[in-house]
Amino acid sequence: MNSFWKNRNRLGLLILWLAASLATAPARAQSSGPQYVVQEGDTLYSIAQSFGVSIDSLQQANNITDPSLLAIGQRLVIPGFEGVNGTLATYRVRLGETLPGLAKRFGADAGTLIRLNRLTRSDSLYVGQPLIYPDTGGGIPSGRTVVMANDPLIALAARSGQSPWALSLVNDLQSPLSAFTGQPIVIPDDSDSAKPLTGLPQPFESLALSPDRPIQGGAVELDVHANGGVTLNGQFGPWLLRFSPDPNDPTRLIALQGIHVFTEPALYPLTLTAATPDGATTSFEQWVAVASGDYPFQQLVVGPDQSALLDPNIVGPEREMVLQTVSTYTPTRQWDGLFVKPVPSERITTGFGWRRSYNGGPYDSYHDGIDYGSPGGTAIIAPANGTVVFAGPLQVRGNTTIIDHGWGVYTGYWHQYQIYVTVGQVVKQGEAIGEVGSSGLSTGSHLHYTMWVGGNAVNPEEWFTTAFP
Numbered sequence: 167m168n169s170f171w172k173n174r175n176r177l178g179l180l181i182l183w184l185a186a187s188l189a190t191a192p193a194r195a196q197s198s199g200p201q202y203v204v205q206e207g208d209t210l211y212s213i214a215q216s217f218g219v220s221i222d223s224l225q226q227a228n229n230i231t232d233p234s235l236l237a238i239g240q241r242l243v244i245p246g247f248e249g250v251n252g253t254l255a256t257y258r259v260r261l262g263e264t265l266p267g268l269a270k271r272f273g274a275d276a277g278t279l280i281r282l283n284r285l286t287r288s289d290s291l292y293v294g295q296p297l298i299y300p301d302t303g304g305g306i307p308s309g310r311t312v313v314m315a316n317d318p319l320i321a322l323a324a325r326s327g328q329s330p331w332a333l334s335l336v337n338d339l340q341s342p343l344s345a346f347t348g349q350p351i352v353i354p355d356d357s358d359s360a361k362p363l364t365g366l367p368q369p370f371e372s373l374a375l376s377p378d379r380p381i382q383g384g385a386v387e388l389d390v391h392a393n394g395g396v397t398l399n400g401q402f403g404p405w406l407l408r409f410s411p412d413p414n415d416p417t418r419l420i421a422l423q424g425i426h427v428f429t430e431p432a433l434y435p436l437t438l439t440a441a442t443p444d445g446a447t448t449s450f451e452q453w454v455a456v457a458s459g460d461y462p463f464q465q466l467v468v469g470p471d472q473s474a475l476l477d478p479n480i481v482g483p484e485r486e487m488v489l490q491t492v493s494t495y496t497p498t499r500q501w502d503g504l505f506v507k508p509v510p511s512e513r514i515t516t517g518f519g520w521r522r523s524y525n526g527g528p529y530d531s532y533h534d535g536i537d538y539g540s541p542g543g544t545a546i547i548a549p550a551n552g553t554v555v556f557a558g559p560l561q562v563r564g565n566t567t568i569i570d571h572g573w574g575v576y577t578g579y580w581h582q583y584q585i586y587v588t589v590g591q592v593v594k595q596g597e598a599i600g601e602v603g604s605s606g607l608s609t610g611s612h613l614h615y616t617m618w619v620g621g622n623a624v625n626p627e628e629w630f631t632t633a634f635p
């Protein structure tokens with residue numbers, strides 16, 4: 167045998183060996199299933215639990231001999247998902263998103279998502295739900311997913327300003343004619359303001375809830391884009407939503423709602439019903455998770471001089487009058503952008519939402535505003551444009567002013583020394599409306615500032631840094 171053949175055989179062996187070693191250990195770990203990156207606090211048991219696999223199979227798939235040696239950042243192959251690749255990432259479900267729509271966007275099939283997240287087939291996704299998906303590195307395409315209605319893809323393409331062939335390509339369709347009714351179709355969005363819309367029935371075009379994780383004592387904003395002059399009704403948990411069109415964009419309907427501080431952290435249904443001018447109605451429902459506001463607990467001792475605070479015959483009617491006043495919806499929005507602080511004080515003596523127990527009783531009340539420590543006589547300014555709807559003395563709240571800013575948003579000012587405004591007066595942001603005092607049941611000069619949205623008191627501080635809408 168000459169040296170040429172010898173070398174050629176050696177080369178062949180080398181190639182065989184290379185091919186064999188590529189096909190074994192490291193490469194197999196890459197291709198035999200999706201990978202989970204170990205996070206702080208994870209144990210092999212918790213990982214096995216969350217993916218519904220046994221600890222044994224997890225150990226075997228990853229050659230783990232000592233389960234206590236799990237390192238943060240370590241990549242583990244999750245067995246039982248052969249054919250699924252990528253790193254497992256978590257996505258938080260937004261309003262309007264459905265399982266088939268998200269599967270489409272993730273480039274995964276719905277069955278994989280069901281198994282990865284241990285969902286039952288009847289589960290519908292709730293807003294704020296953490297959803298595990300295999301991230302193959304391409305990122306989630308921005309855009310929206312709609313469910314094919316009875317009209318052809320060409321009509322959908324026309325409505326969304328896309329070519330039917332471009333849509334076919336993005337959605338792996340052989341031709342625009344092969345899309346079927348009920349199929350989720352991704353509509354790519356190249357604009358900066360990609361809309362989180364999926365699987366919505368007509369006439370809903372897009373929905374957005376912000377924040378997408380509402381908390382107790384927070385305000386939520388619901389933005390709905392709908393076709394063709396619809397009227398919209400909605401309900402979130404126990405609260406009826408009131409919608410008004412955005413003056414700059416009449417196809418955009420906006421509702422604001424405060425989440426009551428005593429709302430149990432749980433899932434609540436959000437229901438929207440759109441009525442088109444011809445009388446046809448379409449409903450959409452999705453559950454939304456409300457999270458705890460983690461407010462502190464406070465014990466108060468009330469002496470005989472403040473016993474009116476505990477007398478339901480005094481406290482009750484006054485509270486009812488205030489609630490009545492702030493529960494009226496005025497369809498004109500008067501404010502624009504951020505609210506400003508009503509007094510120049512950095513000293514919060516009692517924060518919003520604090521749970522209160524009086525004289526050792528149950529924590530069945532809460533502080534519905536912010537107490538700003540401030541010298542008597544300090545000017546109080548209107549935090550935003552509005553109309554005065556109450557101005558006068560009350561037994562508990564002292565000299566009181568309430569301003570209606572429109573769209574169900576109200577602000578209130580208690581314990582003033584002087585009130586400068588009268589009912590019906592229109593005030594501008596920054597205009598002086600009164601002076602800080604200690605009138606009513608108060609132990610020192612301070613401004614109690616409350617804000618309501620949709621009849622519920624919300625944390626006013628959020629409105630200093632976040633513009634609604």
Ligand SMILES: [Zn+2]
Nearest residue numbers: 516536537614
């Ligand atoms: Zn207070």
